[in-house]
Amino acid sequence: MSVQSEAQLEAALVKRLEGLGWQAVSIPDSAALASNLQTQLETHNGLKFSPGEFRTILNHLEKGNVFDKAKTLRDRFALQRDDGTTAWIEFFNKTEWCRNRYQVTTQVTQEGAYKNRYDVTLLVNGLPLIQIELKRRGIELREAFNQINRYQRHSYGAGNALFQYVQLFVISNGVNTKYYANNRNQDFKQTFYWAEEDNEPIKSLDKFADGFLEKCFVSKMIAKYIVLHESDKNLMVLRPYQYYAVERILDRVMKGRKNGYIWHTTGSGKTLTSFKAAQVVIENPKVDKVVFVVDRADLDYQTTKEFNFFSPGSVDGTDNTNQLVRQLSGETKLIVTTIQKLNTAITRERHEKALQDVKDQRVVFIFDECHRSQFGDTHRNIVAFFTKAQLFGFTGTPILKENAVGKQTTRKLFDEPLHKYVITDAIRDENVLRFSVEYWGKLRRKDGSLIGDEEVASLDLKGFFEDDRRIGNVVDWVIQNHDRKTHQRQFSAIMCVGSVEALTKYYEAFKSRKEAGLHDLKVATIFTFAANEEDAEANGLIDEADVTGGPVNIQTQHSRDKLASYVSDYNAMFGTNNSVKDGKAFYVYYKGLAKRMKWRDKKDFVPEKGIDILLVVNMFLTGFDAKTCNTLYVDKNLRYHGLIQAFSRTNRILGQVKSQGNVVCFRNLKEKVDDAIALFSNRDASDQILIEPYQVHVDQFNKAAMDLFQIAATPNAVDKLESEEDILAFVRAFRELMRIRNVLSTFAEFSAEDLVLDPQRFEDYKSKYLDIHDRVKANNDDDLKASIVDEVDFELELIRRDNINVAYILTLLASMSSGDADEAEDAEAKQKAVLDLLGSEPRLRSKRELIEEFISSYLPKSKSEEETIETFWQFWKQKQTEAFETLCSEEDLDPDRFNGLLEAFQFSNKAPLTDEVLQAVRTQPGILTRKSVAERIIAKMVSFLERFQEGLGE
Known part of the structure; x- marks a missing residue:
């Protein structure tokens, strides 16, 4: 039996939608889309528009971005008619949502930066509100997701930009079907299966269409259950x-x-x-x-x-x-x-x-x-x-x-x-992450057997847990392993301890080691002044935090003074002026900490201004959400809802690198973890909620490596792969290795010696993987013959190392200068290391030609480190100037205006609008080519900044 093709899947879906009340219509291009829109709006509003009136409507619809258009869709438009009267035009009936007009069309062609054809488009009153992208069975859904992202970049803004009215995207390969809102800032993990009320996922396209795409239901979703998020200016469903x-x-x-x-x-x-x-x-x-x-x-x-x-x-x-x-x-x-x-x-x-x-x-x-x-x-x-x-x-x-x-x-x-x-539902649907729980410093008897949780609770172990030597050992462990746990501080951590007394000891231990030069972690803390805060240890639950600090009296004066000194350290670290002199000041400090912990979530985050470890007793363990917090260090009794709440600070979904929430327990909490999982899901749910132990991941990696060797026995063998099927098999095999290695690298006991693929060979394979990525990236034109490798998500964030930048490369180059004969071999090794890095680091590949040119033409002439550094930056500036002048010449741009665009783009990280770009063009393009010219210039701007400005380092 042959596999159902994409065309067959499309035809079957259209037939099913027709049975659900969608009228099939042929709309081949932008002109037909606009013409159909006029007819549908006239019928919906019971009016006829003159050519001038409809142009006015189109001009109104064309304004703004996706978020603005979502508002336009839901509002009425006051149309000034040719006879001087005003008519209120409705684009979508959001109160009686079944009373709209429904059409389905296929293969609409839009031509922007590239010519694209869209699979299945659902039109409501003539506007494309739901876009469905299909892949044949066996193809990853992620590929359809990536294809939509390309369409958004290349052609959704073409013509009258009507495809920017899409509210919902649906992606399917027939077997699996997901939906998501039109939000450019989300990744594949923010796509969802629809489900029955009992949370049973509906995955097949047929069942999804019958339920979700029924015309009244999907209209209801658009009318009532898409949220226009004003703060972030995006859509959420x-x-x-x-x-x-x-x-x-x-x-x-x-x-x-x-x-x-x-x-x-x-x-x-x-x-x-x-x-x-x-x-x-x-x-x-x-x-x-x-x-x-x-x-x-x-x-x-x-x-x-x-x-x-x-x-x-x-x-x-x-x-x-x-x-x-x-x-x-x-x-x-x-x-x-x-x-x-x-x-x-x-x-x-x-x-x-x-x-x-x-x-x-x-x-x-x-x-x-x-x-x-x-x-x-x-x-x-x-x-x-x-x-x-x-x-x-x-x-x-x-x-x-x-x-x-x-x-x-x-x-x-x-x-x-x-x-x-419940949590098992959310993990199955990939709406939250599983936990990786490690236990360190477990209490044992003299015979080596573990002391159980209940027995620990019955013992008076306060003195043991708060012993200076023990706390010092825990702090040393954290210092040694924190970068591993947080992927070189891409993420932050919370550390919770049993009492204010213990917290002060922990803080002082971190501080003394920092002053001794043993670490550079940014540690901040907050706790309430209550003298008996450690009483919560009795039941292992988390008491409500008083965000005003609690009572100020003789009993609490000591802890208040301690916190005041720690806030002074915070002020010195971040240049702030906080205090805890009263409840209002305490609350301001609390809010400032919360904002700084959440700052990593934003694009404008500056690493030097972030908190690495937030040290607490109870605060921030419930209700606080920061997607970039991925680790919890626990030296505190926790149980039931307190335990799940605290653990859940770490398991928010965020991209590929954050593969699980890391929890490190410095107490015997295994039984409490099992009890909490059983209470809030079921007794047998541990395997669903907790990731497998270290050795399981080692075995998985080694098996995946052997599978890779079957495809390409050596890195050089990758170059000999000829068929697209073989190349795709290699990409998927190496991607699986990256995913497993990403998880492995967070375990404290991780050692490259446990793996059958040594680090250097991994890097060599990675270079070949990136070569394939670069070739695919250079071919995104849908008019060219489609490649089955084109839409694979290469998940480069799994192998990007932000600390490997131009400044780091320059340090290596400078150390190669003015070497004598004895150092020649070392210099050669360093040069090979540089060339390897240029091939294996995604952020450096756009700079590879430039740096290789510098190495061959300028480096041999340098006589000192200082001269190498100075010569390099002169070279870099010269090449940047030449590239800038070439770009201006190719696109006939005014240099001053274009430079202003580049600076604004670099500062805001937002691409300029079409009109802003065209203001820098000396010879204005025709009306039909305006958008494509602007998009081509923006693409060149991105490439220019990527090459000369991004990833430079300090």
Whole structure:
């Protein structure tokens, strides 16, 4: 039986969509797309447009980027008609979403920088809102994802840029099907399977089409469940479990006033779900107010800013409870406030009169984290005060009878769970990462047997755990292994310890070793002033952190003074002016730490300004999310929801390098880990949640290496691979090696001697791998014969080393200067090392020709290191000037204006707009070639900056 071709898959899908109510239509190119749009908009709006009126509409639709166009789609346009009247044009009916017009077309051709043909396009009222890219069975989905990325770069902005109205992308090879929002900043890991309500994934294209692509359902997704994220200016679409959660809440609000809670595992996007739930519930005319309740520590997080974009004035960001009272008693329908301030408002007599009217109104409360320990009192107060309150909670770690400290459980407070999505679901769907848990410093008896967790808990081991020598040994271990754990500090770490006393010892140990020159890690800390913070050790759960620092009195003065001195170190390290003189200053410092820890997540991150290790007792172990935190060092008793919450600081999805969340335990927590996994998933889930031990990965690597040798026995044998199938097999085999090695490299016991492929041969194979990548990258024109290697994701981030840059190469070159005869052999070895690096480092390959030219033409003449360095930068500047002049000449550019474009591009990392580029062009191109000319110049700008400006180093 032959494999279904891509064309057959496409034809079968179109036939299925026709059965679902989509009308098949032929639209070969941009002109036909615009013509069809006019017809569809006229019918949808019950109007006829003159040529001039439709040009006005097209001009309106063409403005802005993808985010701007998403707003345009949802708004009406005031069209000034030829007769002087105004007509309001609707592009998409978002309130009665089934009352739109639906068409399906295939193989639309757009010509931008390259000519591209798109597989299946779903048009709503003539606008392309869903784009489907197909691959034949057996081809990776990632290849369809990469193809869409190429289309976005090359041709979606061509013509009238109507393809920038795409809201959802669907990628499928027939067997596997995923969807995602039109957001250029995401990677393949942010694509999703649709699923049944019980979280069973729907993978086949047929079933996905029947459910998700049914015309009313997909319209509903676009109308209600795509979030326009104002802070980041991008689109986000809800995942299936988020959709079901919001729908269940909405259904419960429609049918009565019963409460409920959503159990969605930590890291699965609960805050986005609760935000969308608040948006949807507030549209219900029977609801008077929606109050979104967060903890004080979370108020400044980005999602609360999104509420203000959605409903201006909704976020109560002041310290004054009177502001909340005014919101509750006034016209504000959506309110975002803290649990602490809400409790104050409804329990103080002075506010009772002002809140008299709202007491009997229908108020829906949505709690972002309902597992928090102090919620019990507030819950009782809310129910007692608001006669028609309806409460919904979100939690990743509910309080069940097994992990309840008292008698209260999440179910008793909120009634039944409305939807569950536990950690095993999230790991299966690749929405969170698995954990790599290593145990070091385990307690043993004299006979060598391990002391169990329960036995440890029964012993008075405070003195042992806080012994200076033991803490010193742990700090030395962290210093030795931190770079390995964090991939050379691409990521950060949190270290949690058992008490403030232990924390001060840890901090002083890190500090003394830094002063001795033993490390250069940036360690910061924060803790509350409470004298008995270590009492949490008794039950292994995480108490609520007081972000005002706690009481200042004689009992807490010592710890407060200690923290003040550590904040002084922080100020000296980062040039800040923080203090902990009072609760307000403490909160400012807390927010500053949170922002600095999250800064790594952003493109403008500067490594020198980041925290490497944040040292805490309880703070930052719940609720805090930083995607670039990948490691947790644990010297603290943890159990149940406290353990899962703390571990989950490390397992947010982020690219290929972050393959798992690293947890290093310096206590015997194995039994506690197993118990927590059993409670929040099931007893047999450890293999799904924890990655395999070191030796398993070694065995996997060695097997993958043997598979590679079968394809190409030596690196040079790669050059002899002729068929595309063989080349593709090599790419996939070496990519698998990279993936396994990426995981292996984080283990403390990692040794290259355990692997059958030694480091030098790995580098040699890597050079061949990059050669193939460069050839593929040079051929992205869809008009050329398609190559099966073209769309493979080479995952270069797995092998990129930011510390290997031009400055590093120059250091090697300088050390080769003025050597005598005895050093000739060493210089030759260094030169070979340089040439090898130029071939094996992705960031250096664009600079390879230049550096090789310098080595051959200038290096032999240099007589000293200083002369080599000076000559190199003169050479580099000369070559940059020549390349700049050549580019200006080829594209007929004004040098001053073009230089301004380059500087702005380099500063903002945002490509200039078409009009901005064309302002630098001396001879203006025709209207039909404007976009393609601009895109070609931008591509050359990227290449120029990549070669001469990026990856230089200090």
